[in-house]
Amino acid sequence: MKKKEALGWMEWLRGWMYLIHEMLFQRIMASHLSNPMPLPPLNDQTFIVTGSTSGIGREIARQLAEAGGHVVMAVRNTKAALDLIRKWQDDWSGxxxxxxxxxxxxxxxxxxxxVRFAEAYNARLGPVHALINNAGIFQIGEPQKFSKDGYEQHLQVNHLGPALLSLMLLPSLIRGSPSRIVNVNSIMHYVGFVDPDDMNVTSGKKKYSSFVGYTGSKLAEVMFSSVLHKRLPAESGISVLCVSPGIVQTNVARDLPKIVQTGYRLIPYFIFSPEEGSRSALFAATDPQVPEYTEMLKADQWPVCAFISQDCRPTNPSEEAHNTETAHKVWEKTLELIGLPADVVERLLGGEEVECKYGAHTS
Known part of the structure; x- marks a missing residue:
């Protein structure tokens, strides 16, 4: 069988039609939702939210805390997070x-x-009830950049980092069972393509652009989530979901060309505020029916993980996301890149320690 080198033109066209439809009608599709999203009481529940000093992540963290949850803001800039926490405490006082x-x-x-973050958190021997992998980048129009680990930056921030974090935190997620891994994805994965043998897009077979880097990283995240969802047995009590926040005015837009930013501001009717964009992730992290839904998909041997749309309803990821052969290759390649063994899930569920080539070598 000839190896697939790109999306077929029909898949590509359908993906773009879906994106345009979402852009024009997301507000109408989500008109039944309240804003802000009403949350159940979350006392005694712990949530880790990555990238929570701005945009959607900031809203997710604040609302979970106001509903009584214990929130860990997992962020690059802890000073900015502490300033925010002080402000929120002042606003909340009384x-x-x-x-x-x-x-x-x-x-x-x-x-x-x-790895250091996961080890420090696991060492507390406390539960995690939901890990919300929200942090992401889209460096529009930028040349190809690599992390110090040697990986294309979109791939690392949007996929490899969250994948490693999800696996390394499994001991804490087991303690919080029933618990959830919620990956904030994007409808742009519908026009993404992943070559598991060229995830850094360096072979020259496909010309790199920030669009190729971003959409491919988001599709890789859906594929990895789908395999992880299948690997976690029902008795682990861990649900894996991807969510689309819709098209949101966030800091991702700060990387857009000036003319596009102007366009963004001219069409506020169509574009969600961060508060509106946070609803699908909050729903996925807190709605009591989510575990039952994810288990139903598993029991039906559905090829992909749960995907919650910006209107908080289940939807189907892209056609390419259903390519189970590629998804398993993406899973294997991801484990290789993040330095974990092929049987990492089974070993962590069994209470074993697993060595990672990054961090301090034990989990």
């Missing part, structure tokens, strides 16, 4: 107990930092 929120350092551009 409305109940102080917010239970803290900051821990996590830099997704350093896989050592990811």
């Amino acid at each position: 409305r109940g107990l102080p917010l239970n929120i803290e900051a821990m350092e996590l830099d997704l551009l350093s896989l050592d930092s990811v």
Whole structure:
């Protein structure tokens, strides 16, 4: 069978049609949702939210804390997080107990930092009820850049870092069972393509652009999540979901060309605010019916993980995301790149320690 080198033109066209439809109609499709999203009481539940000093992540962290959750802001800039926490505590004072929120350092551009964060958190021997992998980058129009680990930056921040974090935190997620891994994805994965043998896009077979880097990294995340979802047995009690926040005015837009930023501001009707964009992730992290839904998909041997749309309804990831052969190759290649053994999930579920080539070597 000839190896697939790119999306077929029909898949590509359908992907773009989906994107345009989402852009024009997301507000109408989500008109049944309240803003902000009403959350159940979250007392005694712990949430780790990456990239939570700006945009959607900031909203997710604040709202989870205001609903009573213990929130860990996993961020590159802890000073910015501590300033935010002080502001939120001041705004909240007099409305109940102080917010239970803290900051821990996590830099997704350093896989050592990811492992150090996970080890520090696991050492507390406390639970995680939901890991929300929200942090992401889209460096529009920028030339190809690599992390100090040697990986293309979109691939590392949007896929490899969150994948490593999700696996390394499995001991804490097991303690929090029933728990969830919520990956904030993008509808742009519909026009993405991944070559498992060229995930850094350096072979020259495909010309690199920031668009290729971003959409490919988001598709890789869906594929990896789908395999992880299948690898976790029902008795582990861990649900894996991807969510689309919709098209949101966030800091991702700061990397857009000036003319596009102007366009962004001219069409506020179509584009979600960060508060509106946070709803699908908050829903996926807190709705009581989510575990039942993810288990139903597993029992039906559905090829992909749960994917929640910006209107908080289940939807289907892209056609290419259903390519299970590629998904398994992406899974294997990802484990190789992040320095974990092929049987990492089974070993961590069995309570074993697993060595990673990054960080301090034990988990």
